[in-house]
Amino acid sequence: xYVCVCKAITMKSFExxxxxxxxxxDVCHRLGVGSDCGICLxxxxxxAQNSGELVTNAAKxxxxxxxxxxx
Ligand code: FES
Numbered sequence: 001x002y003v004c005v006c007k008a009i010t011m012k013s014f015e016x017x018x019x020x021x022x023x024x025x026d027v028c029h030r031l032g033v034g035s036d037c038g039i040c041l042x043x044x045x046x047x048a049q050n051s052g053e054l055v056t057n058a059a060k061x062x063x064x065x066x067x068x069x070x071x
Pocket of ligand 1: 003004005006007033034035036037038039040041
């Protein structure tokens with residue numbers, strides 16, 4: 001299952017990137033998640049929240065905010 005169709009980023013690769021470290025924002029930037037249409041940002045954020053990575057990595061990125069769509 002894809003978390004980001006535009007960049008062909010699977011949920012598995014997104015989860016693995018979160019586990020490797022970095023904030024939600026860093027991981028999205030590194031993989032390109034949300035860099036095209038942006039419609040995937042909400043689902044990616046939810047996945048990061050569900051996996052607990054936002055809690056773990058929140059302190060690393062003080063700029064973490066709920067994603068907003070480009071629309
Ligand atoms: S689905 Fe992720 S940028 Fe379009």
